[in-house]
Amino acid sequence: MVRLIRPSKEPAPERDERVWEFLPSAVWDLSFRGPLEWIEERGCRDADAFKQLVRNDPDALGECLARIRIHRVSAGAVSLVGASSEEECIRRSRELLTAESKADFLRVLMAAFRNEHDVHLETAIMTCSREPRDVRVHWRFIEDESGNFERALVSVADMTAEHELEQRLMLAERMSAIGTLTASIIHEVKNPLTFVWNHLRSLRDSAEPLSPEASELIREAYEGSERIRIITNEINHLSHGGESVETETVKVQEVLDSAIRMAQPELQHRATVVREYEARNLYIRGQRTRLGQVFLNLIVNAAQAIEPGDGGQNAVTIRARSTEGDRVCVEVQDTGPGIPSQLLRRIFDPFVTTKPAGRGTGLGLSICRRIVHSLEGTIEIQSHPGQGTVARVVLPKAPRARRPLSVPPTSMSAVRRAARGKLSLLVVDDEPVIARLIQKALLKHDVTTANDGREAIALMGQHAYDVILCDLIMPEMTGMDVYRAALQRATPVHDRIVFMTGGAFTQRARDFLQSVPNLRIEKPFDLNHLERTIYEAADIVDPR
Structure with missing residues (x-):
C-alpha cells in the first residue's frame, strides 16, 4: 500500500538555529506532503498510475516540485549555492534546478511510491551566479506517527572537484596515449623524409643543367620537404618538452616564430599575423619547448577566438619588447569578440574554457600559468566584450649566450x-x-x-x-x-x-x-x- 499523506494541518518543524546556522553540510529540510497529496488527488494509487500521469501531463513534475515547502536550509547549503542568506537560498532553490535534476526528481517520487526511505543519486544544479555544480544527493524520508512520509531531509555534496579530477586523470591518460602515438608517427615520417629531403637538396644544388621548369619543380619540392622537416622537429621537441628541467638561454623571437608556424593551420583562414618585435634580440632563461608550449597555446587561443572566413579583416598581433626591471614582455592580441567578465575572473582555473564543447579542455591557460610561474614570470589576460583579448607574459631577461673562445686540443x-x-x-x-x-x-x-x-x-x-x-x-x-x-x-x-x-x-x-x-x-x-x-x-x- 502506497503511504500517501492525507490532508491535515501541517505543524512547522521546530527550528534549532544553533545547529542549522553552523551546520557545514548542505542540507534542505522539506515538507513532502504537498506533492504526494497532489498525486493522490489525480487518482494515482500506484507507481504505474503515476508513470501514466507523467506521460500524459508534461507539467506533472513541475506541479509536484512547486508543492514542496522548504522549512529551512543549513549554512552549508547557503554556501554551496552561493546565496547571500538562508532566505535567498530558500527562495531561489527551485530556480537552481537544472533540466537533469528536475528529471531526477521523478526517481525520488517513484521511491516514495515504493516506500523506500532513502534515495541516492548524482545530478547537476546551478549556483546563484549560474555556475554548474555536479552534486551527489541523498533523500531521507521521515515518517509521521501514522507511518506516512511527512518530511524529507535532502543532503547535497558538491562533487565538482572530484569529477574534475577524474576528467583530468582521463585527459592525462588520453593525452599521454596521443603523445606516444604522435611521436611514433613522427618517427616513421622522419625516416623517409631523411632521404627525400637530402635527395631534393642534392638535386637543387646540382651543377648539371636542368630546364627552368624542372628547376622550379625541384625547388618547390625541396621547400615543401623543408617545411615538413621543421614541423616534425618542432612537434617532436614539443612532445618531449617535460622530460628535462634544465634551462638554457633562449632567443624569444625564434621561439615565437616557431609557435606561429605551428599555429598556422588555425591562423590562415581567420586572421593576418602581425609581428611587432623589438629590433634587438631578446633572450630569456627557460626550456625552449616549454616556452614554445606557452606561446603556441596563446596564439592558438587567439586564432580560435576569431571565426574563420574573414582573415583579411582580423589580426593576431604578437609583440616582444624589453620592459623596465630587466624583463621581457610578450603579448598576443586578437580582434575576436572578447571574454565575458564572469569567465575572465576564472580564466586560469582548470577546465574553464570559452570554446564550444569538444573543442577545448580548459587546461591550456592553467598549464601556461604553471610554466610561467616556474620561470619566475607573470601572465595575465585582459579582455573586454567586443574589443578582443590581450594575453601578456613577462619573464626575466637573460644575457646572450656566449660561445667558447677556444677549441679543446685533440688527442x-x-x-x-x-x-x-x-x-x-x-x-x-x-x-x-x-x-x-x-x-x-x-x-x-x-x-x-x-x-x-x-x-x-x-x-x-x-x-x-x-x-x-x-x-x-x-x-x-x-x-x-x-x-x-x-x-x-x-x-x-x-x-x-x-x-x-x-x-x-x-x-x-x-x-x-x-x-x-x-x-x-x-x-x-x-x-x-x-x-x-x-x-x-x-x-x-x-x-x-
Whole structure:
C-alpha cells in the first residue's frame, strides 16, 4: 500500500538555529506532503498510475516540485549555492534546478511510491551566479506517527572537484596515449623524409643543367620537404618538452616564430599575423619547448577566438619588447569578440574554457600559468566584450649566450687517425635507403653498412671502427641493445657510437638517451652536419 499523506494541518518543524546556522553540510529540510497529496488527488494509487500521469501531463513534475515547502536550509547549503542568506537560498532553490535534476526528481517520487526511505543519486544544479555544480544527493524520508512520509531531509555534496579530477586523470591518460602515438608517427615520417629531403637538396644544388621548369619543380619540392622537416622537429621537441628541467638561454623571437608556424593551420583562414618585435634580440632563461608550449597555446587561443572566413579583416598581433626591471614582455592580441567578465575572473582555473564543447579542455591557460610561474614570470589576460583579448607574459631577461673562445686540443690518437686520411665507419639502420645515402655522402671514408643490430654486432667483432652511426629504434634489436653489446666487448667500443633518431617515442628510449653521454643526431639530418658530428665523435677537429 502506497503511504500517501492525507490532508491535515501541517505543524512547522521546530527550528534549532544553533545547529542549522553552523551546520557545514548542505542540507534542505522539506515538507513532502504537498506533492504526494497532489498525486493522490489525480487518482494515482500506484507507481504505474503515476508513470501514466507523467506521460500524459508534461507539467506533472513541475506541479509536484512547486508543492514542496522548504522549512529551512543549513549554512552549508547557503554556501554551496552561493546565496547571500538562508532566505535567498530558500527562495531561489527551485530556480537552481537544472533540466537533469528536475528529471531526477521523478526517481525520488517513484521511491516514495515504493516506500523506500532513502534515495541516492548524482545530478547537476546551478549556483546563484549560474555556475554548474555536479552534486551527489541523498533523500531521507521521515515518517509521521501514522507511518506516512511527512518530511524529507535532502543532503547535497558538491562533487565538482572530484569529477574534475577524474576528467583530468582521463585527459592525462588520453593525452599521454596521443603523445606516444604522435611521436611514433613522427618517427616513421622522419625516416623517409631523411632521404627525400637530402635527395631534393642534392638535386637543387646540382651543377648539371636542368630546364627552368624542372628547376622550379625541384625547388618547390625541396621547400615543401623543408617545411615538413621543421614541423616534425618542432612537434617532436614539443612532445618531449617535460622530460628535462634544465634551462638554457633562449632567443624569444625564434621561439615565437616557431609557435606561429605551428599555429598556422588555425591562423590562415581567420586572421593576418602581425609581428611587432623589438629590433634587438631578446633572450630569456627557460626550456625552449616549454616556452614554445606557452606561446603556441596563446596564439592558438587567439586564432580560435576569431571565426574563420574573414582573415583579411582580423589580426593576431604578437609583440616582444624589453620592459623596465630587466624583463621581457610578450603579448598576443586578437580582434575576436572578447571574454565575458564572469569567465575572465576564472580564466586560469582548470577546465574553464570559452570554446564550444569538444573543442577545448580548459587546461591550456592553467598549464601556461604553471610554466610561467616556474620561470619566475607573470601572465595575465585582459579582455573586454567586443574589443578582443590581450594575453601578456613577462619573464626575466637573460644575457646572450656566449660561445667558447677556444677549441679543446685533440688527442694524439685522434691526430694519428686523421693522418690516415680516412675514418672507418659503420652505419646501422633498418632503412637501407638511409644507409646508402650516408655511404654515398661519405665517399672519402671507409663506410660499411648493416641493416639490423645483429649484423652490426657481428661486424664489430671483425673490425675496429672509428665511429659507429646507429639508429636508435629498430625492430628486434635496437640501438640500445647494440650499445650494451659494444659495452661488453673485451675492448669496449660503446663510446664510439653516435645515435641517429627520428624521435625517442618510448619511455625506455628517452631514459636511455638521458643515461648515456653519446652524441646523437636527429633525423632528417643535414649531411654536412652529419660529417661534423662524425669528426666530433672521432675526437678530431673538422679538417675542412
